[in-house]
Amino acid sequence: MRKKLLPGLIHRLPQNAMSRTMGKITATKFSRLAIQRYIRHYQIDASIVEKPVKEYKTLKEFFTRRLKSGARPIAEGADVVVSPVDGTISQLGDICEGTLIQAKGKGYSVEELLGGCAHEAERYYGGKFITIYLSPRDYHRIHMPVTGNLMGYSYLPGRLYPVNQLGVEHVDRLFARNERLVTYIHTENQGEVALIKVGALFVGSVKVVYNTATTNVKKARQMEGPIDGTPVYEKGDEVGWFEFGSTVILLFESGQLEWASGVETGASLLMGQKLATIPIK
Numbered sequence: 174m175r176k177k178l179l180p181g182l183i184h185r186l187p188q189n190a191m192s193r194t195m196g197k198i199t200a201t202k203f204s205r206l207a208i209q210r211y212i213r214h215y216q217i218d219a220s221i222v223e224k225p226v227k228e229y230k231t232l233k234e235f236f237t238r239r240l241k242s243g244a245r246p247i248a249e250g251a252d253v254v255v256s257p258v259d260g261t262i263s264q265l266g267d268i269c270e271g272t273l274i275q276a277k278g279k280g281y282s283v284e285e286l287l288g289g290c291a292h293e294a295e296r297y298y299g300g301k302f303i304t305i306y307l308s309p310r311d312y313h314r315i316h317m318p319v320t321g322n323l324m325g326y327s328y329l330p331g332r333l334y335p336v337n338q339l340g341v342e343h344v345d346r347l348f349a350r351n352e353r354l355v356t357y358i359h360t361e362n363q364g365e366v367a368l369i370k371v372g373a374l375f376v377g378s379v380k381v382v383y384n385t386a387t388t389n390v391k392k393a394r395q396m397e398g399p400i401d402g403t404p405v406y407e408k409g410d411e412v413g414w415f416e417f418g419s420t421v422i423l424l425f426e427s428g429q430l431e432w433a434s435g436v437e438t439g440a441s442l443l444m445g446q447k448l449a450t451i452p453i454k
Contacts, residue, residue, distance in 0.1 A: 204232035211235070215310035237313055237414050245312075247409035248447035254430070255408055256442040257318045257368060258421050259311040263341065264438060265303040268424070271295075273302050275348060276341045283424065285349040286369065288329040288395060293357070296365055299427035301449075304348070305442060306336060306420050313415040315370060316444050318423060320408045321360035327397040328386050329353040336373040336420045348422060354379045354386060356412060359403075362453040364426035370413060371420040381413035409445055425451070 208229060212219055219226050221244040222235075229235040248255050264274050271294060272280045284294035307313060331352045334340045340347055352372035359365055370379045378387045383400050406412060433447045442448070 202231060205230055205235075207232050208235050215308075217310055233416055237416060239314060239411075240312060245409075245443055245445040247445040250447075250450070251362070252450045252453050253408075253447055254318050254363075254425075254449040254451060255316075256305065256444055256446045256448045257316045257412075257423070258305055258307055258313075258442070259444050260305040260307040260421070260442055262436065262438055262440050262442065263304045263306045263420070265432065265436070266301065268297055268300050268302055271298050273304075273348075273422075275304075275346070279342075279345060281346040281349045285346065286353070286422070287355060287367070288327055288353075288397070290327070290397075293367070296426055297367065297424045300425045301430050302422060302424050303436075303448070304420060304422050307415060309417065312444060313417075314411055314444070315368075315413040315415070315421060317358070317406045317408050317410045317412055318368065318448065319358060319360050319363055319366055320406070321358040321363075321366065322403045322405055323356060323383055323400040323412075324359045324365075324403055325357045325397065325399045326381070326384070326386055327353070327355040327357075327395070329355070329395055331372075333372050336371060340373075348420065352379075354381060354413070356381065356383075356400075358406075363451040364428060366426075367422075367424040368412070369422040369424070370415070371422060373417075373419040378416050379413060379419070380416070382411060425449075428452075 208226060211232065221240050223239040223241055266274060268283060271283050273283060274280055283297050284291055287293050329352065332350050334344045334347055334351055336347065348371050354370045356368040357365065358368060372379055380387055386396065428451060430449050430451045432449050436448055
């Protein structure tokens, strides 16, 4: 009975309002009282956290913590793509006929994932994708998977379904329905890469460092545009963060990308870990 009720309940929840409320609660000074319990419950390694735990003033501040320098080495090599986050691979593979896999028997299109932009979507036809899920215990800063110019962004308002196994298995086209913040990266030798940050239930918001774009705001409307100055960010540079757990999707153009050894569905990743190689053109 419980398994039948839960999928229906997912659709009825006031997801966006609940997530904004959670964001406010975790930003209160009283939330700091939950930090030590949070660390114990999720078995977080506090020894690699940037600051002493006692210096974090709220649970949100701890959740969006940075790590000590060197805690996440960045795999070297001009042809190497690295994981942009800590997390678990939920799916990866080829983009066949413009379609990505969400779960067994469930797919969704690149075009709807990118907000209906056919021109951008076609760039990735025949390419590859990887979906990485961040649990509450993970480090939640988002970094560059490659070195390149930040060309443009899209904010795509939507629902905030949970992105855990329950949501992935029971909500059709989940990642194309939830809020997304897309960063488009141009590389000199490895083509274009789309870095897609997907919002989720209880994610207060998604932030980026290159402008003021953010998710989960009231009366949200779709926004897109160039990134001023098309700045160059190095592989491993920080580009944003999640305020509570969510998902990142990477799209790669058609080419000869080869996944690194051990990169497969269900595998755990650390930010900076070798994800794949793309031969330099």
